Amino acid sequence: MNPFTYQRPSAPEAALHAIELSNSKFLGGGTNLIDLMKDRVETPTALIDINHIGLDQITSTAGSTTIGASVRNSDLANHPAIVANYPLLSHALLSGASPQLRNMATTAGNLLQRTRCPYFMDTAFPACNKRQPGSGCAAIQGFNRTHAILGATNEGSANPYTCIATNPSDMNVALYALNATVELHSSKGKRTILARDFHRLPGQTPHVDTILAPDELIVAVTLPAAKFAKNSWYLKVRDRQSYAFALVSVAAGLELDGQAIKSAGLALGGVAPKPWRSLEAEHALTGQPATSETFARAASILLNGAKPFPQNVFKVELAKQSVIRALTLAAKGAQA
Amino acid sequence: MSPCIDDDIPPEIDASSESDLKLNRRDFLTASAIVSATLVTGIATAEAPSPTTPSLLPLTLSINKQIHTLTVDTRTTLLDLLRETLDLTGSKKGCDHGQCGACTVLLDGRRINSCLTLAVAAQGSEITTIEGLGTPGNLSPMQQSFLEHDGFQCGYCTPGQICSATALLDEVKRNEFSVVSFNTGHTANPNINDDEIRERMSGNICRCGAYPNIVAAVRALTGGIHGTGGQV
Numbered sequence: 001m002n003p004f005t006y007q008r009p010s011a012p013e014a015a016l017h018a019i020e021l022s023n024s025k026f027l028g029g030g031t032n033l034i035d036l037m038k039d040r041v042e043t044p045t046a047l048i049d050i051n052h053i054g055l056d057q058i059t060s061t062a063g064s065t066t067i068g069a070s071v072r073n074s075d076l077a078n079h080p081a082i083v084a085n086y087p088l089l090s091h092a093l094l095s096g097a098s099p100q101l102r103n104m105a106t107t108a109g110n111l112l113q114r115t116r117c118p119y120f121m122d123t124a125f126p127a128c129n130k131r132q133p134g135s136g137c138a139a140i141q142g143f144n145r146t147h148a149i150l151g152a153t154n155e156g157s158a159n160p161y162t163c164i165a166t167n168p169s170d171m172n173v174a175l176y177a178l179n180a181t182v183e184l185h186s187s188k189g190k191r192t193i194l195a196r197d198f199h200r201l202p203g204q205t206p207h208v209d210t211i212l213a214p215d216e217l218i219v220a221v222t223l224p225a226a227k228f229a230k231n232s233w234y235l236k237v238r239d240r241q242s243y244a245f246a247l248v249s250v251a252a253g254l255e256l257d258g259q260a261i262k263s264a265g266l267a268l269g270g271v272a273p274k275p276w277r278s279l280e281a282e283h284a285l286t287g288q289p290a291t292s293e294t295f296a297r298a299a300s301i302l303l304n305g306a307k308p309f310p311q312n313v314f315k316v317e318l319a320k321q322s323v324i325r326a327l328t329l330a331a332k333g334a335q336a
Numbered sequence: 337m338s339p340c341i342d343d344d345i346p347p348e349i350d351a352s353s354e355s356d357l358k359l360n361r362r363d364f365l366t367a368s369a370i371v372s373a374t375l376v377t378g379i380a381t382a383e384a385p386s387p388t389t390p391s392l393l394p395l396t397l398s399i400n401k402q403i404h405t406l407t408v409d410t411r412t413t414l415l416d417l418l419r420e421t422l423d424l425t426g427s428k429k430g431c432d433h434g435q436c437g438a439c440t441v442l443l444d445g446r447r448i449n450s451c452l453t454l455a456v457a458a459q460g461s462e463i464t465t466i467e468g469l470g471t472p473g474n475l476s477p478m479q480q481s482f483l484e485h486d487g488f489q490c491g492y493c494t495p496g497q498i499c500s501a502t503a504l505l506d507e508v509k510r511n512e513f514s515v516v517s518f519n520t521g522h523t524a525n526p527n528i529n530d531d532e533i534r535e536r537m538s539g540n541i542c543r544c545g546a547y548p549n550i551v552a553a554v555r556a557l558t559g560g561i562h563g564t565g566g567q568v
Contacts, residue, residue: 001411003388003389003390003391003409003411004391004411005391005410006391006410006456006457008456008457008459027454027457030452030453030454030457031434034413034452035433035452038432038433047410047454049456049457051457074446074512077513078510078512083513083523087518087523090513090518090523091515091518094513094514094515094517094518095515098437098539098540099447099500099503099504099507099514099536099538100434100437100440100448100449100500100539101434101449101539103443104448104452104453236515241534241538242515242538
């Protein structure tokens with residue numbers, strides 16, 4: 001690790017003041033940031049610890065639930081209001097990492113964990129557009145079994161800035177399906193944006209994972225009124241049964257009226273630089289009977305434009321079948 | 337650092353004087369750490385010219401109910417502080433990247449990876465290491481259970497396994513869930529069967545593969561319903 005200064009402010013305003021120094025970063029649980037600093041992939045010169053600025057509460061109002069930025073993943077997953085009203089989020093959170101890491105990792109930190117792949121993590125590989133834009137992508141011609149099939153790949157090697165890493169968060173996939181919003185503060189003002197607009201695709205700037213400005217702080221994530229409390233499922237398919245990133249994951253929520261689908265939330269993890277959600281696929285479910293034919297149609301739409309690499313061709317069919325299975329289990333209400 | 341540090345003993349050790357050969361393993365590791373630190377500093381200077389000056393901070397930590405007042409480089413992880421400065425070497429360094437669980441300690445009673453925790457960030461919390469759970473003459477219930485069920489082979493991962501399993505018991509008492517609780521529809525009242533134990537212990541890797549006996553050691557204290565196909 002390179003040397004860095006450490007500060008522990010006690011209020012958001014002090015944290016926002018401190019972040020205005022260049023090359024400083026907020027420290028949440030540190031499960032991703034400290035790891036990347038050890039490998040010198042991240043090299044901040046100042047860390048601002050935001051675990052003691054009063055953003056550790058979960059509050060429910062009549063219509064929505066607001067989660068403070070530094071609420072730990074394990075506390076969020078086990079919170080009675082989340083388990084009762086947003087079981088999809090608990091199910092996703094508990095599918096990720098390990099009990100130790102979930103006790104450390106925060107809500108905002110999980111949103112901000114880097115989209116990454118083994119080549120990004122290892123500075124011995126000089127070619128990584130995410131570490132060094134324009135240096136190339138070692139994964140395209142290398143081991144790409146776990147990499148993206150959507151969102152990063154359409155331009156292929158024609159784009160000198162291509163990055164085919166995936167975002168490994170499970171929480172983010174559920175937040176997309178639940179239509180969550182993220183509240184951002186800076187010393188200049190506040191803004192609220194949809195979680196699905198918070199992360200960005202690599203385009204020509206693959207080193208930038210989110211729309212967060214350098215001087216902005218995530219203060220909360222808000223979940224709108226619960227619609228999928230009775231019918232949701234998080235399905236994670238991976239190489240080992242636990243403590244591994246997804247090859248493919250699905251967050252599925254259904255609002256049912258009898259056997260008819262009133263509304264749906266659907267997102268894929270492990271297949272793109274950000275959770276993959278298609279409003280068109282959700283519209284294809286809305287107003288339709290909750291049958292395997294309906295689910296298969298939505299799965300096909302969601303995987304539209306998929307472009308796999310030689311080692312991850314399997315992900316296209318795996319993702320389609322996983323979507324069908326997750327929606328089937330959600331419709332059964334198997335979780336409650 | 338790899339747990340098989342003995343593989344890395346440089347050849348000049350063999351040529352040392354007889355008194356040097358009497359160095360115990362701890363002294364050797366300490367000496368190695370000094371050499372490594374020198375090398376790392378050199379690399380840091382070459383690769384990243386600025387900043388090169390370590391940032392030092394005063395720090396008060398409560399570890400196993402003892403107060404320690406120190407000055408630390410902000411880069412120091414809790415694990416390195418425990419092992420290299422405070423000689424609490426029960427917590428082990430396996431991967432140093434939060435992937436193996438050998439460094440697991442309790443922070444305010446909750447299990448965490450001390451390799452990814454900055455020492456400065458742990459100020460204000462009560463830290464419990466394997467040394468704080470029990471003593472050779474007065475083992476904690478989980479330590480005793482690992483002994484009775486032979487829940488280890490080489491023992492390197494054991495302190496982390498026991499810290500992790502100790503926290504698991506508290507999580508079960510608080511009625512916390514795992515993904516297995518959700519997958520099996522038991523969120524009202526999780527049955528701590530072997531599938532649950534395996535999932536809840538999955539943050540601790542055992543290279544020797546002592547998993548069946550680790551599960552047995554935990555099962556003895558959770559009083560759970562025995563396995564769904566995975567019972568030993």
